[in-house]
Amino acid sequence: MGPGWFQSFELGYQGYSEFLIYWDQDEDTTGVDHFYLETSKMNINHRFYTALIGPHQPMYLTGPKYGPNYHEWMLKIKNELDPLWVCHPPVPFAHDEFVDRAPWMHELKTWESPKEMHIRPWLKQAMALRPKPSGRV
DSSP: OOSEEEEEEEETEEEEHHHSOOOOTOOOOOHHHHHHHHHHHHHHTTOOOOOTGGGSSHHHHHHTTTTTHHHHHHHHHHHHHHTTSSSSSTTTSHHHHHHHOOOOGGGOOOOOOOOSSSSOHHHHHHHHHHOEEEEEE
8 A cells, every 4th residue: 555545443344545636745735725625615515425524624614514513513522522622622623723724725715603613722822822824835
């Protein structure tokens, strides 16, 4: 197996996946970011459900369209099982945070989301210390 694959094992089941799109990390990857987001919007508009929908995209984009409002359900589960948000923060809102922080993604944001994410104060402070992406290499 070469680069661009991953394999997972959980509860006795095994999965194998290969990435369909490869890119040179030394090049501008804006198009790749746009592709994944626009594909999700297209899937929502055509009422498709794929592996690239769900928690792999901004929760406030997909959540109101599927479930409906499964993003609220995910937040309740996160707060119940991980009330201090110490397990893999800022999941389940990592993609929302990416779209908000990456200037090249702003033009694609066509959905409503809270001005403040449901993230604990200590995590907000830690995230504020990270530099915002300013552009591409």
